[in-house]
Amino acid sequence: MPGRRRSGRLLGAAAALAAAGAAAFWLATAPRRPDPALTAGLQGDAARGALVFRVGGCAACHAAPGAEPAERPVLSGGRRFVTPFGTFTAPNVSPHPEAGIGAWSLQDFAAAMLRGVGRDGRHLYPAFPYVSYARMTPQDVADLWAWMRALPPSDSRPPGHDLPFPFNIRRGLGLWKLLALDPSWVVDVPADDALAMRGRYLVEGPGHCAECHTPRNALGVLDRARWLQGAPNPDGPGVVPDITPGPKGIGGWSEEDIAWYLESGFTPDYDSVGGSMAEVVRNLSGLPKEDLRAIAAYLKAVPPSP
Template identity: 50%
Template sequence: MRAAVLLLLGLLTPVAARAGDPASPDPVRRGEYVFDAAGCLGCHTNEKGGGAPLAGGRPLKTPFGTFYSPNITPDPVHGIGRWTDADFARALRSGHGREGEPLFPAFPYTSYTRMSDRDVADLKAYLSSRPASPAANRPHDLSAPFGWRFLLPVWQTLYLEEGPLKDDPARPAEWNRGRYLVEALGHCGECHSPRGWMGGVDSARALAGNPQGPEGDKVPNLRPGPKGLADWSQGDVEAALEMGMLPDGDFVGGSMAEVVRNSTSKLTPADRRAIAVYLKSLPSVP
């Protein structure tokens, strides 16, 4: 019966077009796939405010104040048009901007630092091919001391571990691909993990849910425990990523619905399966 329901939904539910191709030799086309997997569109577009794609300005309300995403179009003044490949890689790898300034971790470089060199380079190629927007960046509205940029190097010393994510040779390729998508490109732990008072992810409970997620939403546990994905099959996880359908027939809402629309629905079936394999392999964490 469930298979019939999924088949019917697959026929009736529009699936997001996937223009990017992870196997393409073209850096721009491959970079588009990386862009979708990394979820860049949603965070860097103020859709409700009528902003241009990737022109920034989207507010992100947190316990530390409100962050506003920056313009990442190729505009030379307000965007990243003057950024070199090395500038861009440094932002993702070490959390520093073009002028060397430390970046606030609302930009999830603690996850993006784990991206492969090729994915970083191809993502930059794709962003450089997008239309430029002259939209000026809006300053963050943060409470003290969280808005003091000079304290960020201390935070980065505590919570940033630089470098690409290395495969576990004891695990199959599918598991390693799923881990890479979850921990690096998809940066799932940034929302689905609890944080300490300094805003750093509690690594001991990574992906175990966050009662105080972005916009004040409660973010669910992605581990296979009784409060998480214990009753979910691998197919359930894949269906949620593809069309937002939950095991009870309901659908995800809020920010996760946006993630499905802009990101996970555009992944290849093999990548969604890899994510499911990885998540189902994790130990339960209360």
């Protein structure tokens, strides 16, 4: 019966195609570390790294819950993040060799910061905002690493994440990362505007402002079409405000007003900053004034909300 043989062959071909597709898909979603050449031979400067650390707000998530702000914070982890996908716990990223990341190399660290890949080669959860950190320069990563290694070690071992199936399967993050991990710039800034270019780097990269200020789609991917237009508050009730120059945003603030807010926490109406932004301002207030002016120049260049 030639007909049956033909359909058997067709079925076999379809199965082979499906298997090839699945294999290609499996490969496409595999964790991938950056090229080691990216950071090879870079010398980190810890003093510069301390500024990157401030912009990155690393202590806000990795210091012990309720820890006092410190010049050299102990990154013992333990802070809990309740999300629709389950509860995450910040790990110990102090330089302790077993409990923290003291045994990591700069290349391991770069893989986490720039690709969201852990030292064991598995995908990291985006509760760690590497989708933004992926835009950092290799030199900033090396400087940050030099500073991280200068912080006090802690032997604390926070509990693991508490996630229901399927979110407890790290491998599944590969598909999400294909959609969400896009380190291209979001806002067009004139190439000759050095101040706004610097601001874009700080805001879209290490400052990860969009992680709080930009709404996400149903898959939890930052919505580039509504960039910085305000979002639900991840820490509880209320919203994170629109910071575009639109009418619902901060169009009425001058660049000086914005820079002053980021330095002092005072709005042009003499309100003072609150919520999770208070710690952001405490960190930013230690930056060179030029960087705060750069952030302000960039925020003026962001497309306004309707």
